[in-house]
Amino acid sequence: MRQPQSLTDCSLALHTDEYALTMAQSFWRHGQTGVACFEMTVRSLPPSRGYLVAAGLEQALAYLLSLRYGARDLEFLSQRGIYSAEFLSVLEGLRFTGDVDAIPEGTPIGAEVPLLRVTAPRIEATVVESSLLALMNHQTMIASKASRIVAAAEGREVWDFSLRRLQGPEAALGVARAAYIAGCAGTATVAAGARLGLPTTGTMAHHFVLAFGEDHEQDAFEQFLRDYPGRAVLLVDTYDTLRGVDRAIAASRATRVSLAGVRLDSGDIAVLARLTREKLDAAGFTSARITASGDLDEYSIDSLLAAGAPLDAFGVGTMLGTSADAPTMGGIYKLVAQARGAEMVPTMKVSSAKQTDPGLHQVFHTESHDVIALAEETLPGEPLMQPVVRGGAVCAELPSLAEIRERCRVRVAALPVEVRRIHEPQPWPVVRSARLEELRDRLLREGGHRTGVKVA
């Protein structure tokens, strides 16, 4: 069984909100260590999103299964003065021993659906909340944005160029992975190639051309062509873009090295792309590709292609890597049930506007909508939540990145066009089963208190 892969070699044990540890200590001290069940859901779709693409599960599992409090972590906690030596030794021995059920990565989903469920001794389920959410929120946010950009590119390659604009360099691996799941061709981030085997790419920067000084743009191009025969993509807008194209053609002829392509990074890309294509074709460089970059997103790519810009590939940085129009994913991790003796009792938070669905859930996918149901229900459609971890060990074959990407491609393509469209998409419909509605209503009437209803 393949083990889930982390994107970091560093410990994330203390990457938690402090309350998780103080609550865990209180639970432990008072013997409140029975099984609790938490589900992660995204309450509402961000603006301009008809669906989300579930992503990040493999890293969430890697985090859970590798969680260890090391000597330095415990030393720091000890100095905080609020944790007892006994509790710290509990943390020292803590391993995730619980179960995880989840919707497979690459699945398009709507709001309020459980992406993931953790069923574990309460202390374990408590301490993992913050990093689990950060890992899932991040990749789901990026995959959801990237899916739109890939759709706008209509089959042309989209490459992740975002590293320099992220929340620190470490975020680049999650971005590259999620973007690839959603259909991007790959990334410029070398570490994502090294760690995840993703395709990587690179063109050249303006400073490469400037390094050659006055009137030596063609020298720069010739050197790069000779150094990277068959793969050099020349950046032509350092001085004058169309003169740059002429020089790229001349450099290819002078070196007898074929020109893989050129990159346009500024100016009126639609006009420049057309004129560049004409120049390349007139020179017989019909296989040379044109890549566009520079603050692109799904809207500008859509406009460029609608204007007939003959572009072959897009390098998308900021807008992809930060999901700039919807830069947060509001995934929450809520207690849905807890053990009372031998039974699991559903629970919910009833406070205004932040109500949660009580009980353990299954999601049934149909062609027109998804249904959130109680876990023990059997309804028409395909059940999306699958067991992935049992007793702290992976219990199902983890899909490869290629399989996740293909799943995403097929399932996004099957969504109604109004859900998939770039402009003002309709939200993918999600409804609740009659039994779930009934349980919700009853608990709301009773103030969110225990019902004794056995739900699993």
Place this chain on the structure above:
Amino acid sequence: MRQPQSLTDCSLALHTDEYALTMAQSFWRHGQTGVACFEMTVRSLPPSRGYLVAAGLEQALAYLLSLRYGARDLEFLSQRGIYSAEFLSVLEGLRFTGDVDAIPEGTPIGAEVPLLRVTAPRIEATVVESSLLALMNHQTMIASKASRIVAAAEGREVWDFSLRRLQGPEAALGVARAAYIAGCAGTATVAAGARLGLPTTGTMAHHFVLAFGEDHEQDAFEQFLRDYPGRAVLLVDTYDTLRGVDRAIAASRATRVSLAGVRLDSGDIAVLARLTREKLDAAGFTSARITASGDLDEYSIDSLLAAGAPLDAFGVGTMLGTSADAPTMGGIYKLVAQARGAEMVPTMKVSSAKQTDPGLHQVFHTESHDVIALAEETLPGEPLMQPVVRGGAVCAELPSLAEIRERCRVRVAALPVEVRRIHEPQPWPVVRSARLEELRDRLLREGGHRTGVKVA
């Protein structure tokens, strides 16, 4: 001399865009290894920002000075099939040997100002671009946002609660550090306490209360008060907020443990805060504090305080940690000069709308504006760019986080009120010196080519 502190134990050597390595190899192969000079600048202020707060320099320096290509990195690069064994051995031995000048962290700045300059052998200066930018862009973005939130809170504590909504868990350390620089009281992220010594805090989650089942909210409060005497902040909105306040009071009385405070996380916070304060005061709990949380930002905090909400502290998550209204910082890293023999020749990119300032720069700060000048100029005002690394070693005492935070406090307070205000702030004015304008104009006329003007 204190060495700069990294926020990660993991290598960032491959956290680079691929073109940096392919360009570096080309430079190396052709002996283009002379000194090059790059400056990082932010081209324009994001919407709703009157100024930026420079942050991230210490981690940028730690990255530069610890950069090493390890065996695994080189093995991966070797498998790429585009790097020669000779170049990989160059990378293996590569150490940053150059100079860094920078504006000190915590300094409020305007657009187009150089935050940082790297002067180094061209290969070194080339390979560090992506991660250097990611580190600086991230913390500068967060400090700039946090500064506004802190201003809105008018002296009340602002705490970073953002971990779960970030671009992966690792981003939390940079957020916490930058937020603290900008005046936040601390963070909920435990790792930021462990690594940076930042104050950490935590209250409780709804699931702590739910763990006690029906009608046992007061039991939950009593247990938490007993477990954390003097520091327990009770979350009162799991069921009914005002009933929760009554129960918090009752729990404090029953346990004879003083109530540090309560947290309001939903509902009409302005109204609830007033009613909560009345209840607390009526019960004699005048020192119990009220913390608000739940999708807060500078605008909602400003509104709450304008409405007279008696709040003592704010837990700010998503909007702080992602700078959600301006979630990207467009810092760029541009070649400004390069060695030709014994002289440094200024250079600039002239392509439309993305022109850069040629030459090495100093920034002179005055009470009413900043002036970007050539490095050899002496103008009225305080020069902001300072030498921090010479020959690959730290050459100036690095300020402590407390000193950086104090610098930020004093200098932000000295900005004109129209630059500091929350709503529609005026941009902090930045102008160019006459000599810089002259050089820019000349290079633009000459198409960005070398001039032979000696600038340093």
